Amino acid sequence: MKRVILFSLLAVLAVFLVSCGGAKGEKVELTWYFIGNGPQKDVDKVEAAVDKYIQGKGLNATVKLVCFDWGAYDNKMQTIIASGEPFDICFTAVWTNNYRNNAGRGAFVPLNDLLTKYAPKTKAALGPDFLAGSAIDGVSYAIPANKEKAHNWGFIVRKDLVAKYTMDLSKVKKLDDMAPFLQTIKDKEPGMYPLEACVGESPRFFLDFDKLVDDDIPVSLYSDNRDSKVLFELEAPETVALYRTMHKFYKAGYVRKDAATITDFNADEKAGLIFAAAKSLKPGKDAEMTNQTGQQWMQIDITPPVMSNRETTGSMQAISRTSKHPEVAMQLLEMFNTDKYLNNLINFGIEGTHYVKVADNVIKAGPQNDQYNPQTGWMFGNQFINYLWSNEDPQKWDKFLAYNKSALALKSLGFSFDPTPVKTQIATAKNLWKEFTPSLETGTVDPDKVIPQAIAKYKAVGIDDIKAEVQKQYDAWLAKKKG
Amino acid sequence: MKGAASATMRLLGSGRASQVLSHVIFIAICVICLYPLALVIGISFSDESAIAIHGFKLLPAKTSLVAYGFVLKQSDAIARAYVITIIVTGVGTLLSTLVIALYAYPLSRKDFLQRKVFSFIAFFTMLFSGGLVPWYMVCVFLLHLRNNIWALFLPYTMNAWYVLIMRTFYKTNVPDSIIESARMDGAGEYTIFFRIIISLAKPGLATIALFNTIVFWNDWWLPLMLVNDPAWFNLQYLMYRVQVNIQYLSSMAGNTNVAGEILRRLPSRTAQMAMCILSIGPIVLAYPFFQKYFVKGITIGSLKE
Numbered sequence: 107m108k109r110v111i112l113f114s115l116l117a118v119l120a121v122f123l124v125s126c127g128g129a130k131g132e133k134v135e136l137t138w139y140f141i142g143n144g145p146q147k148d149v150d151k152v153e154a155a156v157d158k159y160i161q162g163k164g165l166n167a168t169v170k171l172v173c174f175d176w177g178a179y180d181n182k183m184q185t186i187i188a189s190g191e192p193f194d195i196c197f198t199a200v201w202t203n204n205y206r207n208n209a210g211r212g213a214f215v216p217l218n219d220l221l222t223k224y225a226p227k228t229k230a231a232l233g234p235d236f237l238a239g240s241a242i243d244g245v246s247y248a249i250p251a252n253k254e255k256a257h258n259w260g261f262i263v264r265k266d267l268v269a270k271y272t273m274d275l276s277k278v279k280k281l282d283d284m285a286p287f288l289q290t291i292k293d294k295e296p297g298m299y300p301l302e303a304c305v306g307e308s309p310r311f312f313l314d315f316d317k318l319v320d321d322d323i324p325v326s327l328y329s330d331n332r333d334s335k336v337l338f339e340l341e342a343p344e345t346v347a348l349y350r351t352m353h354k355f356y357k358a359g360y361v362r363k364d365a366a367t368i369t370d371f372n373a374d375e376k377a378g379l380i381f382a383a384a385k386s387l388k389p390g391k392d393a394e395m396t397n398q399t400g401q402q403w404m405q406i407d408i409t410p411p412v413m414s415n416r417e418t419t420g421s422m423q424a425i426s427r428t429s430k431h432p433e434v435a436m437q438l439l440e441m442f443n444t445d446k447y448l449n450n451l452i453n454f455g456i457e458g459t460h461y462v463k464v465a466d467n468v469i470k471a472g473p474q475n476d477q478y479n480p481q482t483g484w485m486f487g488n489q490f491i492n493y494l495w496s497n498e499d500p501q502k503w504d505k506f507l508a509y510n511k512s513a514l515a516l517k518s519l520g521f522s523f524d525p526t527p528v529k530t531q532i533a534t535a536k537n538l539w540k541e542f543t544p545s546l547e548t549g550t551v552d553p554d555k556v557i558p559q560a561i562a563k564y565k566a567v568g569i570d571d572i573k574a575e576v577q578k579q580y581d582a583w584l585a586k587k588k589g
Numbered sequence: 590m591k592g593a594a595s596a597t598m599r600l601l602g603s604g605r606a607s608q609v610l611s612h613v614i615f616i617a618i619c620v621i622c623l624y625p626l627a628l629v630i631g632i633s634f635s636d637e638s639a640i641a642i643h644g645f646k647l648l649p650a651k652t653s654l655v656a657y658g659f660v661l662k663q664s665d666a667i668a669r670a671y672v673i674t675i676i677v678t679g680v681g682t683l684l685s686t687l688v689i690a691l692y693a694y695p696l697s698r699k700d701f702l703q704r705k706v707f708s709f710i711a712f713f714t715m716l717f718s719g720g721l722v723p724w725y726m727v728c729v730f731l732l733h734l735r736n737n738i739w740a741l742f743l744p745y746t747m748n749a750w751y752v753l754i755m756r757t758f759y760k761t762n763v764p765d766s767i768i769e770s771a772r773m774d775g776a777g778e779y780t781i782f783f784r785i786i787i788s789l790a791k792p793g794l795a796t797i798a799l800f801n802t803i804v805f806w807n808d809w810w811l812p813l814m815l816v817n818d819p820a821w822f823n824l825q826y827l828m829y830r831v832q833v834n835i836q837y838l839s840s841m842a843g844n845t846n847v848a849g850e851i852l853r854r855l856p857s858r859t860a861q862m863a864m865c866i867l868s869i870g871p872i873v874l875a876y877p878f879f880q881k882y883f884v885k886g887i888t889i890g891s892l893k894e
Contacts, residue, residue, distance in 0.1 A: 172817055178830070182813075185814065376638065
């Protein structure tokens with residue numbers, strides 16, 4: 107019996123050794139996991155073209171591009187990382203394949219030295235602010251994609267209706283200013299919802315608090331660098347004012363009656379039922395939405411652009427601890443971020459097959475477009491060297507650059523909250539968010555009645571503990587940064 | 590036969606009234622069961638914007654074949670997934686039923702001395718599982734179950750719970766005396782099992798087989814964990830992807846610029862319903878096929894000793 111056990115143990119060990127041992131001095135195979143619409147049919151052809159190109163540039167490697175579905179990515183990456191399976195590069199962010207958790211448990215290689223040595227151009231292009239924002243205690247564990255580096259909130263409005271009723275929207279600077287125009291639509295376009303509001307997609311975003319814990323925990327800073335005082339959002343006068351306006355709008359019939367139960371906002375937009383909606387803006391958002399919904403839109407900025415942790419850690423590539431060739435992986439990333447041909451090859455496929463050029467920098471769909479169209483420009487590398495689709499604004503990248511320059515870099519860039527001391531309070535507070543936010547943000551309930559109830563409940567589950575803990579960690583982090 | 594039926598009817602009292610009543614009740618239950626299905630069919634033939642304006646309707650406010658057009662556009666992927674699902678369900682059901690039947694049989698035999706040890710080994714895995722990560726490591730590193738057809742059924746082949754059910758079934762439905770007399774007639778163990786035990790245990794095996802069929806037909810977990818290559822996606826996973834992607838991106842919509850954009854390009858609700866209808870396919874035929882064994886199972890229990 108004993109001998110059998112020993113033998114099987116040896117056999118298991120042998121299998122492991124065989125599967126782990128790789129031949130040296132040969133071509134390096136780099137595996138790259140990322141998120142998207144799932145595997146593309148022609149990925150083999152694109153990989154072959156990538157291999158040929160990078161080998162011609164002196165990088166002795168082959169690349170395996172593995173795309174997991176949106177919904178599956180987090181699950182798959184957690185298993186792959188936990189099992190210690192070897193791979194080289196993966197997509198990571200705050201919202202999937204959690205960057206901070208993975209960096210914290212040592213799943214990613216620290217990149218500071220590798221960046222300096224193998225990727226100086228990428229480092230320069232991102233700039234110190236942005237890199238600092240994605241670093242954890244000064245160490246970068248992932249490289250952010252170079253794209254719009256800020257966000258702002260505003261309205262997306264139906265252009266055709268604005269023209270039809272000759273509305274002058276130049277004076278709209280806040281939510282309340284929209285009221286007369288919403289009234290016009292209500293009177294003249296029966297059957298439409300003048301203002302879009304549903305669960306998780308509403309003008310609540312105009313408050314634009316700088317969230318320090320999670321999006322569904324109302325503990326934040328004002329995002330204008332005015333001070334370092336952590337606040338409970340429901341106690342801020344701005345919050346009460348906004349929810350009052352929403353309630354007024356709801357009573358006036360500007361939003362649909364069942365708004366607090368609606369989670370799918372796309373259907374109404376596509377069906378042409380929405381006049382105005384609050385959205386996260388960037389240059390060219392209106393044109394993008396026009397393409398996607400088939401309705402004519404224009405955008406109106408409400409909040410100023412700010413660069414927050416949301417952007418710096420929103421879309422990044424990390425190198426795995428299990429990679430046998432992190433320096434080759436970094437060289438590939440540098441080439442990918444700076445080489446226009448390579449970048450566009452992975453983002454758009456092969457010229458003449460998946461896309462065709464209409465001008466120097468402008469493309470349209472090719473005959474085999476549906477075989478390779480990963481739509482990953484926002485995720486991969488450097489958007490400023492991406493081609494533009496023929497229906498996009500030719501000035502798009504210049505506008506992005508100007509937008510990035512105009513943005514205010516928040517002082518909280520790079521701060522990450524450690525939730526361990528107040529874990530239970532956070533879990534229960536998240537349930538309260540689900541209980542109160544949908545009805546408040548859609549204006550369904552009277553904030554003067556409901557907000558005091560919500561505050562009392564939040565206090566009962568320890569929102570003050572969370573606030574105090576955030577303040578303590580934030581102050582300590584600020585002091586460390588200065589000293 | 591007819592006389593017996595009407596005699597029973599008379600026994601139940603005022604025949605006609607109770608018959609009408611029971612018919613009404615069962616028709617009502619039938620309608621309740623069929624309504625959601627009819628609704629799904631209705632939505633799949635509806636125009637997408639009509640849903641946004643009028644809501645879900647049994648008879649679409651505006652009919653459209655766009656959803657089926659969308660599904661047919663990827664007909665080669667769906668056809669392939671269909672074939673894979675059918676193969677996996679067929680082979681997987683046969684294999685796992687065989688493995689479970691073979692493991693459970695010795696456990697039911699009193700003359701098998703190690704039966705407690707082997708029962709415990711099976712039972713232990715029900716109480717304590719290794720967890721996801723070790724499971725993944727065994728499947729991928731040790732068994733190389735990745736991007737191949739084996740990955741889609743091998744991990745579900747053995748099921749401790751079904752083994753215990755089958756063991757009990759053998760114990761209660763296969764009298765020791767039958768095995769004994771077979772042996773006296775000169776039958777070996779294999780002959781006893783495949784010619785006698787199997788036919789006695791048909792109702793039990795049919796139950797297990799039906800469970801397995803449903804598990805394999807409805808499975809999306811194995812492709813989710815073990816398959817990256819779309820060539821091996823099965824039908825359920827194809828649908829699961831669409832569903833989960835939409836859910837995930839909707840929950841993300843406020844957080845990124847990206848989510849909303851991608852969401853708009855994913856198949857619409859009508860297309861999901863169309864896929865759902867297509868996936869019902871042959872599995873509905875599995876129930877009537879297995880049903881005859883269940884009916885037999887009720888009568889076969891009365892064995893005279």
